[in-house]
Amino acid sequence: MQRLPSLILAAAWLFSVLRLTPWLLQRLNLCRENFRGDSIPTAYGLAILLWSAPVLLGLHFALPRQAQEALAFLCLVCGMGALGFLDDYRGDRSIKGLRGHLRALFRGRITTGLLKAVGGLLLSLLVCRLILGYAPGQTLVGGLLIALCANALNLLDLRPGRACAVFFAGAAMVILFRSGTLIAAPPFLLVIVLPALFVYAKDRRGAAMLGDTGSNLLGGALGLGLALAAPSMVVQGCLLIGLALLHLLAERRSLTQIIERTPLLRRLDSWTGVR
Numbered sequence: 001m002q003r004l005p006s007l008i009l010a011a012a013w014l015f016s017v018l019r020l021t022p023w024l025l026q027r028l029n030l031c032r033e034n035f036r037g038d039s040i041p042t043a044y045g046l047a048i049l050l051w052s053a054p055v056l057l058g059l060h061f062a063l064p065r066q067a068q069e070a071l072a073f074l075c076l077v078c079g080m081g082a083l084g085f086l087d088d089y090r091g092d093r094s095i096k097g098l099r100g101h102l103r104a105l106f107r108g109r110i111t112t113g114l115l116k117a118v119g120g121l122l123l124s125l126l127v128c129r130l131i132l133g134y135a136p137g138q139t140l141v142g143g144l145l146i147a148l149c150a151n152a153l154n155l156l157d158l159r160p161g162r163a164c165a166v167f168f169a170g171a172a173m174v175i176l177f178r179s180g181t182l183i184a185a186p187p188f189l190l191v192i193v194l195p196a197l198f199v200y201a202k203d204r205r206g207a208a209m210l211g212d213t214g215s216n217l218l219g220g221a222l223g224l225g226l227a228l229a230a231p232s233m234v235v236q237g238c239l240l241i242g243l244a245l246l247h248l249l250a251e252r253r254s255l256t257q258i259i260e261r262t263p264l265l266r267r268l269d270s271w272t273g274v275r
Contacts, residue, residue: 006058014051018198021047022208030088034206035159043088044199045214049081051195056188066188069228072131073188076220079123080150084216087112091212116216121147124220128227141236142227148243149223150216155250157215161204161273164196167218174225189225192218204273 025031025041032042056074060067091112125143128134134142157163175187196218202208210218230236249255259265269275 042209043211043213044208080220081217084212146223150219153215153219164200165272
């Protein structure tokens with residue numbers, strides 16, 4: 001009963017955020033044509049940031065034994081979300097892939113996409129080193145894992161619901177794995193999953209775009225969840241290799257075309273949202 005006022009306050013804030021975000025995006029002129037040519041709000045993942053950040057901050061003070069982990073999620077949610085929002089608001093959509101951003105850099109232009117990638121990596125390394133207290137080697141592996149996971153969801157967010165669905169699948173595995181360990185920790189990922197479910201309801205219908213704000217935030221949170229659930233550097237290294245191969249493939253070929261040309265992947269992908 002003591003937690004009832006907090007739950008009511010959190011529910012009221014979630015309702016307010018879901019009503020406020022579309023209005024805010026419209027005022028900022030953050031609308032874009034989707035793959036079908038419809039003009040819809042983008043950066044709708046901002047709702048996840050606006051709700052989960054104050055909740056994680058409250059949990060940081062309410063759960064002193066898990067304060068470091070809550071702070072790590074809070075910093076990643078805010079940092080990754082802000083970097084993604086900058087790219088949504090000021091980004092140049094004509095520049096694609098890491099090679100495109102590097103070419104722009106060699107021509108003397110720093111793109112928001114490059115800032116998002118470099119800033120995300122630095123943020124991930126700082127969270128691992130300064131907040132979680134990882135050793136240098138573990139910091140490098142964990143930081144790369146988080147950063148590449150964030151960018152992987154950016155790469156997948158080209159059709160309605162796809163990035164959210166991958167996040168939900170990964171978050172479910174992390175939460176189930178950690179809840180079965182002897183040193184179970186509060187599933188802070190649930191704080192991000194809850195608002196993401198409401199965002200997904202619009203994203204999967206093609207009524208709003210998750211945007212880099214949402215995909216960067218969700219990917220970073222999932223990467224942190226994976227790093228915490230798999231503290232072994234061997235396991236993290238295997239995950240890191242898999243993500244690196246995905247990025248190399250995305251630089252050479254369209255992931256969407258690969259999905260559409262593979263019957264099983266196409267069927268699974270069709271379940272995540274409208275096509």
